[in-house]
Amino acid sequence: MSVDKTIQMLIFEGNPNKMIMCESSNSNVRVYKVSRNELHEFEKRDDSKNTGIYFLFGKDDNNNTTIYVGEAENIISRLKQHILDKNYWNDAVAIISNNNFLNKAHIKYLENEFYTLAYEAARAGIINRTIPTRSSISEYDQATLEGFINDTKLLVNTLGYKVFDLVDESDSNNAPLFYIKATRGANAKGKMVSDGFAVLKGSAIASSVTNSYPSGSNKRRRYLLENGIVSSEFIFVKDYAFNSPSSAAAIVLGRSANGLTEWKTEDGLALKDTLET
Numbered sequence: 001m002s003v004d005k006t007i008q009m010l011i012f013e014g015n016p017n018k019m020i021m022c023e024s025s026n027s028n029v030r031v032y033k034v035s036r037n038e039l040h041e042f043e044k045r046d047d048s049k050n051t052g053i054y055f056l057f058g059k060d061d062n063n064n065t066t067i068y069v070g071e072a073e074n075i076i077s078r079l080k081q082h083i084l085d086k087n088y089w090n091d092a093v094a095i096i097s098n099n100n101f102l103n104k105a106h107i108k109y110l111e112n113e114f115y116t117l118a119y120e121a122a123r124a125g126i127i128n129r130t131i132p133t134r135s136s137i138s139e140y141d142q143a144t145l146e147g148f149i150n151d152t153k154l155l156v157n158t159l160g161y162k163v164f165d166l167v168d169e170s171d172s173n174n175a176p177l178f179y180i181k182a183t184r185g186a187n188a189k190g191k192m193v194s195d196g197f198a199v200l201k202g203s204a205i206a207s208s209v210t211n212s213y214p215s216g217s218n219k220r221r222r223y224l225l226e227n228g229i230v231s232s233e234f235i236f237v238k239d240y241a242f243n244s245p246s247s248a249a250a251i252v253l254g255r256s257a258n259g260l261t262e263w264k265t266e267d268g269l270a271l272k273d274t275l276e277t
Contacts, residue, residue, distance in 0.1 A: 007158055012041070022155050023098065029151040030098040033159050035091055039079055042094070048076035051103065052096035053110045056082060057124075057161060058089035062219045065124040067163055069115045069132065071107040087127045093161065095152050106145060108135035113149055117164040122229050122238055124163040167198045167239040178245075178263035178271055180252050184208055185234060188252040190245075190263065192271075197245040197259065199252065203236045206254030217250040224251065245271055 006025040012018055019041055020033040034042045042048045052075050056068040068089065072078030075094045082089070095110075096102070102110075112134035118126055137145070153164050175191040177200075188203030209218065224230040224240070231237050242248040245259025253262065260272035 005154060007155065009158075020159065022158065024151050024154055027147075027151040028097045028099050028101065029148055029155060030096050031152065031155040031159070032094045032096075033091060034079075034094065036083075036089060039076065039083070039092070042079075043076045047096055047098075047100070048094070049074050050096040050100050051075070051107055052094055053107050053114065054079060054095065055093045055114070055156070055161070055163075056085075056089040057091045057093065057163075058087065058127075060125055062223060064220075064223055065163065066127050067118055067124040068127050069111055069118060070128075071111040071132070073104060073107075093156060093159065095156075097148070105135040105137050106141065108133060109137050109141075109145060110149065113145075114152075114164065117149075117153075120238065121162075121164055121166050122227070122240055123165065125223070125227060162195060167193055167200075167241055176265060176274065178265060180249060180262055180264075182206070182253055184254060186252050186254065188236075190248055192245070193241055196241050196243040197248045197263075198239050198241045199236055199248050200239050201236055203252065205230060205234045205236070205252050207234050209254035210256075213255055214250065217247070217256075220247070221251055221254075 007022055009020060009022040011020050018035055018038045021030065023030050030047065032042060051073045053071045054075060058066045060066050066087065068087070070078065075096060079092050079094070111132040115126065115128060115132050118124060157165060177189050177191055180186055180188045184206035185204050186206040188199055188205065190197055190199040190203070209221070229236065229238060229240055245263050246257060249257035249259035249262040261270050263271040265274065
């Protein structure tokens with residue numbers, strides 16, 4: 001059963017674009033969001049030298065969100081090494097324990113877990129060159145870290161990064177389903193979610209696109225294919241959330257589309273009509 005959570009947030013200098021610290025009730029997780037050019041301010045804090053994990057967020061050439069998942073026994077020292085990275089990043093999110101209980105085995109385990117979560121959610125392009133190795137820890141530590149992971153996901157999501165959210169975790173399974181079946185093999189189903197519209201695993205997209213296909217949709221289509229979210233057979237291999245029903249419909253149909261009218265229930269009722277009732 002879901003329970004309410006209280007989150008404490010400190011916005012340094014009253015500027016959310018610089019540095020934010022947040023924690024949730026009854027948790028030992030502390031999360032810092034630090035902009036790239038504010039690492040010197042983060043370094044002034046004693047806990048910036050704690051053991052923990054971190055995420056680097058940026059954008060690729062097509063404006064898709066990217067993430068790097070890392071771990072360090074001294075967070076600030078490792079973050080400073082990333083300043084000259086070839087892959088540009090804008091914000092660092094550092095996760096530590098407020099009682100500094102994490103050790104090397106813990107953070108290697110957490111690094112692998114969050115890499116896997118980011119891969120399964122497919123909401124951001126992962127720029128790690130290799131899959132982080134997973135350390136072997138006791139059952140007691142696994143149970144402890146499971147709560148740590150859940151609290152971290154909550155806080156990172158609160159900061160605006162939904163990169164670890166699976167569709168079924170973030171939205172009700174009772175949400176109505178909508179369908180598209182059209183030419184060139186398009187045959188998909190999806191549902192409204194909190195941050196847009198999700199096309200569900202097993203949906204097929206059009207095998208080709210029209211000459212007038214918008215460039216933005218074409219870039220998204222290539223991204224989905226190149227990152228294995230859509231297979232070479234043009235099938236979604238996992239649930240994927242788009243920012244709107246229309247962007248989802250355009251990918252499925254291979255042409256410009258109004259998602260409010262293209263997505264329909266099994267009874268043929270358009271999405272826009274369900275929203276008006």
